[in-house]
Structure formats: C-alpha cells, structure tokens
Amino acid sequence: MYPLDQYGLVRRQAALADDFSDHELRAAVRSGDLIRLTPGVFVPRSDSFDGARGADRLYRLRSIAVATSEPSGGYPLSHASAAAIHDLPLLRPDRKRVHLTSGHGSGGNITADRHLHSSLLGAADVTVVDGVSVTTLARTAVDVATSGRFAQALTAFDSALRADVDRELLAAALTGRRYGVRAARRGLQYAHKDAESxxxxxxxxxxxxxxxxxxxxxxxxxxxxxxxxxxxxxxxxxxxxxxxxxxxxxxxxxxxxxxxxxxxxxxxxxxxxxxxxxxxxxxxxxxxxxxxxxxxxxxxxxxxxxxx
Structure with a gap:
C-alpha cells in the first residue's frame, strides 16, 4: 500500500509523491498501521516486531531511519545502534536513542531521538553495512564496553570474539581510552568466544x-x-x-x-x-x-x- 525503500521504510517525500497526504500518514500512525521511526520516516506495523526479537528488528530499522535521514549529518552509527546493524548481541543495550559518532573530539549532543557522541574516528574505525555507515565490529564492541558495567563489557567482547574479531585488535582499540576503560579491560581479560549467548x-x-x-x-x-x-x-x-x-x-x-x-x-x-x-x-x-x-x-x- 505504501511506497517502500530498500530497507522496507516509508519515506514522507516518497509517500507524498505517491499521492498520500500528511493527514493520511498521521492517521495511519494513530491507527497503528504505521510506526513512526523518526521525523518523516515510518515502517508498516508487522507481527515481526513483537517480542524481544521483534524489538531488535524495530530498533535496527529505527537506527537505519535516523542514519539515512538528512539531520544525521552523515555521521556513522555507533554504540548500540551499530551493534544492531552488525547483529552483535549485547546485555541491556542503551536503546533510548539512536547513537552516532561525530569523529571529532567535541561537539556531541543529545536530542529526543538521537545521541551524537563526540569521539575521534580513524578510517579503520568505520565501515559500511547494507549501505549504512557504521563503526566497525571492533570499534563498536569497545564503545559499548567503555559505556557500561563489567557484565556489559564482557558480553560485548564475548560477542565480538564469537564474530572472529581479533582480541589484539580490541586491546589496541582500548589504548588511550580513559572513561570506562577499567571495566572494559577487565571484560576483555575474561572474554571468551565459546560463550554462545x-x-x-x-x-x-x-x-x-x-x-x-x-x-x-x-x-x-x-x-x-x-x-x-x-x-x-x-x-x-x-x-x-x-x-x-x-x-x-x-x-x-x-x-x-x-x-x-x-x-x-x-x-x-x-x-x-x-x-x-x-x-x-x-x-x-x-x-x-x-x-x-x-x-x-x-x-x-x-x-x-x-x-x-
């Protein structure tokens, strides 16, 4: 019924070009036919969004919606949002907002639906998955590990090792870090690829x-x-x-x-x-x-x- 892009998302401009009105889009959101992910981007409601796995899918789409919208500034997804794109399992990830990283040492900000982190990024820290710019698996695991407690750091590193990320690469990415590095280093010390969940x-x-x-x-x-x-x-x-x-x-x-x-x-x-x-x-x-x-x-x- 609605024009869908390559990710299965409904973009306002495409919907208007297909003779849908803003009034119809708002009515569809109120009735539950559409889920608003970010201003101007929606997804048709589906049973596949039910339960824990469904919440994972919906957050992944929300992250893609933000990353591919003009207000994102072209910044790569990071932290829990990059983990959602990589399908990297995490313990109690912070999904209140979509996370991006600016690549600069300052200038981060938090809005209602996104958290822009101010942190330097090298060329080796960013990759593209399904056409979306995201931090690499190693950088994503380190960002998550330094943002939470020991159990969250251990889970992030277990998942990264299970995805064949090199332990030395993770250790190198922790070098020079300050905030949260103690819990992260302890997590990496005990991390094991055979932890399956x-x-x-x-x-x-x-x-x-x-x-x-x-x-x-x-x-x-x-x-x-x-x-x-x-x-x-x-x-x-x-x-x-x-x-x-x-x-x-x-x-x-x-x-x-x-x-x-x-x-x-x-x-x-x-x-x-x-x-x-x-x-x-x-x-x-x-x-x-x-x-x-x-x-x-x-x-x-x-x-x-x-x-x-």
Whole structure:
C-alpha cells in the first residue's frame, strides 16, 4: 500500500509523491498501521516486531531511519545502534536513542531521538553495512564496553570474539581510552568466544564477580541419545545450564514444537545425570535478581569444587 525503500521504510517525500497526504500518514500512525521511526520516516506495523526479537528488528530499522535521514549529518552509527546493524548481541543495550559518532573530539549532543557522541574516528574505525555507515565490529564492541558495567563489557567482547574479531585488535582499540576503560579491560581479560549467548556471558560475569571457580565452556559428552554440549562444566561433577526463553526456539529441529524440544532437553539432562553429574539450571529471572552465585556456590562446595 505504501511506497517502500530498500530497507522496507516509508519515506514522507516518497509517500507524498505517491499521492498520500500528511493527514493520511498521521492517521495511519494513530491507527497503528504505521510506526513512526523518526521525523518523516515510518515502517508498516508487522507481527515481526513483537517480542524481544521483534524489538531488535524495530530498533535496527529505527537506527537505519535516523542514519539515512538528512539531520544525521552523515555521521556513522555507533554504540548500540551499530551493534544492531552488525547483529552483535549485547546485555541491556542503551536503546533510548539512536547513537552516532561525530569523529571529532567535541561537539556531541543529545536530542529526543538521537545521541551524537563526540569521539575521534580513524578510517579503520568505520565501515559500511547494507549501505549504512557504521563503526566497525571492533570499534563498536569497545564503545559499548567503555559505556557500561563489567557484565556489559564482557558480553560485548564475548560477542565480538564469537564474530572472529581479533582480541589484539580490541586491546589496541582500548589504548588511550580513559572513561570506562577499567571495566572494559577487565571484560576483555575474561572474554571468551565459546560463550554462545548474552545469558551465558551475564552468567559468567556473575560467577567472576562472586569469585566462583571458572567453568569449562561448551564441553561435549557422548550419551546414548547422541553427543551433547553443555553451557558450563566444573570438573567431572557439576554441569550448569542457562535456560533462556529463546534457547528452545534455537534448538528446534524441522517439524518440532517447543514442547518437543523441552522433552528432548529433559532426556538429555537425565542422561548427563546418569554419567554422575549434578545439573543446575537457571533463568533470566535468576540473573536479573543476581541469584546465580547463591544457586551455584552450595553445589560447588558440596562437590568439593571450591572451599566452603
């Protein structure tokens, strides 16, 4: 119904040229047929914007809308906005606004829908993804890591390493930084490419902060039903599994329902217990409450994996 550009966005000028009026566009926003992303740019409402994954898609489009609009000044997307373009998973990213970086040491500003950061950018710090100028994966991870807490820095660097960004490149990008560099350097110290999700990274951050012994990540076991990988493993006694809501969707096989995947995971756990392991599971809610150390420590002590 509406004229769409290459990103699936409705631009006001294109809509007016296609005989839509401003009154019709405003009415479509009020009725929910269109979502206003930034002045003069909209997207048709879709079920694909529902849920956490949908929010990710919508923020990505919002970032593209801002970056490709005249008021952006041609600045590259950065921080959480660049991460959305790169599909770099983050912990609690700052999505109140779209983030851009000026490339200058001063002159940043914040408006209702965008945050322009004042920071120098070299030619190697900027790339183009899908026709949009963004900071590189390495620069994006460092920007995010120096803007948050240890858990956010660890998650950003885990994600970057998982995307094959070189650790030395990340370390070099931290050189000369001041603000937030302490948490970022600590995050890079513990970062590991085998952390497969934001939940696993956040779990490790809580383990590290609590002084718990470090687990082996993604250890494999052969069981009667097949070969299994576990999120976390301590010695030959304890296995830890993060149960994210998205996890079961990711595990679905062709023709399977979520219930099928849950039952298969239950069988997997039974077979791991038969090998002599205690299996401890936790959820997003446990992480949000900071409850993970309290769940793990009693078992680590009981199984002689740490001192009381």
């Amino acid at each position: 934001v939940g696993e990274s956040w779990s490790r951050a809580q383990m590290i902060d609590a002084g718990l012994p470090g687990p082996v990540l993604q250890r494999e076991f052969r069981c009667p039903s097949g070969k299994y990988r576990c999120d976390f493993c301590w010695g030959d006694r304890l296995i830890g599994e993060f149960d994210g809501a998205v996890k079961y969707g990711r595990l679905l096989r062709p023709g399977e329902s979520v219930s099928d995947a849950v039952l298969r995971e239950k069988r997997r756990e039974d077979e791991l217990r038969a090998l002599g392991f205690m299996v401890v599971r936790w959820t997003w809610d446990d992480l949000a409450k900071g409850a993970l150390p309290g769940l793990l420590r009693p078992w680590l002590v009981r199984l002689d994996l740490m001192a009381a």
